Amino acid sequence: MTLLAHERYCDEIIRQVGGLRTVVTSGADLAATVPTCPDWTLEHLVRHVGRALRWAGLIVGTRAEEDVPVDRAPGAQGPAATGDAAALDAWLAESGEVVVGALREAGPQARAWSWAGIDTAGFWARRMTHELVVHGADAALAAGLPLQPVAPDVAADAVDEWLDIVRFVQRVLPDAAANELRAPGSSIHLHATDTAAELNAEWLVELSDEGITWHRGHEKATVALRGPLTDVLLAFYGRLPLDAPGLEVLGDRKPLELWLEKATFG
Numbered sequence: 001m002t003l004l005a006h007e008r009y010c011d012e013i014i015r016q017v018g019g020l021r022t023v024v025t026s027g028a029d030l031a032a033t034v035p036t037c038p039d040w041t042l043e044h045l046v047r048h049v050g051r052a053l054r055w056a057g058l059i060v061g062t063r064a065e066e067d068v069p070v071d072r073a074p075g076a077q078g079p080a081a082t083g084d085a086a087a088l089d090a091w092l093a094e095s096g097e098v099v100v101g102a103l104r105e106a107g108p109q110a111r112a113w114s115w116a117g118i119d120t121a122g123f124w125a126r127r128m129t130h131e132l133v134v135h136g137a138d139a140a141l142a143a144g145l146p147l148q149p150v151a152p153d154v155a156a157d158a159v160d161e162w163l164d165i166v167r168f169v170q171r172v173l174p175d176a177a178a179n180e181l182r183a184p185g186s187s188i189h190l191h192a193t194d195t196a197a198e199l200n201a202e203w204l205v206e207l208s209d210e211g212i213t214w215h216r217g218h219e220k221a222t223v224a225l226r227g228p229l230t231d232v233l234l235a236f237y238g239r240l241p242l243d244a245p246g247l248e249v250l251g252d253r254k255p256l257e258l259w260l261e262k263a264t265f266g
Contacts, residue, residue, distance in 0.1 A: 004153060006107065006108035006121075008153070008154075009126055009128075010103050013053075013096060013103075013125070016129065016133060017053075017092060019132075019136050020135070020136050023042075023136075023139040024088050024139075026143055026145060028143030029042065029143075030042050030043040030046075030082075030085060035142065037138055042143060045135060045138055047088075051077075052131055053098065054074070054075055055076065056127070057073065057098035057102040057103075058072065060102040060106050060112045060121045060124050061105070061106070065111070065113055066113050075094065075095070075098075079091050099124075103125045108120060108122030109122065112124060116165075126157070126161060129154065129157075130162075133150055133154065134234075149230045152192075152196075152199055153199070156192070156195070156199055158233050159190065159233055162237060163212065167212050169264065169265065171211065176264065177264050178263055181259060181263060182207060184207070185222075186255040187205060188203075188204075188205040188221055188259060189202070189218075189225070190225050191218070191226040192232050193228060194228045202217055202218045203216055204221055205221075205259075207258070221251070223253055224248075224250040225247065225256060226247070227246045231247055236260075238263075242257075
C-alpha cells in the first residue's frame with residue numbers, strides 16, 4: 001500500500017474544510033438531524049469535526065508523547081452561541097488552518113502520539129483527511145445538498161484506511177462489534193467503475209476467522225459492490241444505501257450487510 005504525499009493530504013484537508021464550510025453557510029438548518037449519524041444535528045457534526053481538527057493540531061504541534069484531552073486544544077469548544085452559522089463558519093476555517101499549519105510545519109515523520117500506534121504526524125494528516133471526507137458527506141446529506149465527488153486518489157486511500165481501521169479494531173478491541181466480522185469463506189469485492197486502470201480501485205476483503213484480510217485487485221468474491229468510486233466508498237462506510245442509483249450489488253448480499261452492521265471504529 002502506498003500512502004499519498006503529505007502535502008496532498010494537507011491540500012485535501014483545506015479543500016474538504018472548504019466544502020464543509022459551504023454547507024454551513026448554505027442556509028441549511030443547523031438543527032437538522034444528520035440521517036447517517038442520527039444522534040447528532042448538523043451543528044453537532046460540524047462542532048465534532050472542528051474539535052477533531054483542533055485536537056489533531058495540538059497533538060502534532062506539541063509532538064505529544066501520549067493522549068491529550070481534547071478540551072486542552074485552544075478553541076476546541078467552538079462558538080459560545082448555537083445556531084450562528086457565521087461564527088461556526090469562521091471557527092471551522094480557523095480549525096482547518098490550525099491543523100494544516102501544524103502538519104506542514106511538522107512534516108510526515110515527526111513524532112506525534114496516535115490512538116492507532118502509528119505515532120507520526122503523517123498518521124494525522126491521513127486521518128483528518130478522511131474524517132473530513134466522510135463527515136462532509138454526512139453534512140451534505142443533513143442539509144439536503146448533492147454529494148460532491150471525492151478525488152479518486154483520496155477516495156481510494158479512504159477505502160484503504162477504513163479497512164486498516166477495522167482490522168486494527170479487531171486486533172486491539174476484543175469486545176468490539178467488528179470482531180463479529182468473521183464469516184470464513186465469505187468475501188467482498190469492491191469495484192470502482194469510473195477510474196483509470198492504473199489507480200487499481202478494486203479491493204478483495206476476506207472475512208476470515210482470524211479477522212479481515214484485504215488487498216487491491218480484481219478477484220471473484222461472494223458479493224461485489226460496483227459503481228462510481230465515491231459512491232462505493234460512501235456505501236462501504238454506510239453513508240449511502242446499497243441500492244442507491246449508480247450502485248450495483250452482485251451475488252450474496254449477506255457479507256456486505258454484515259460489514260455495514262459490524263464495521264465500526266470500536
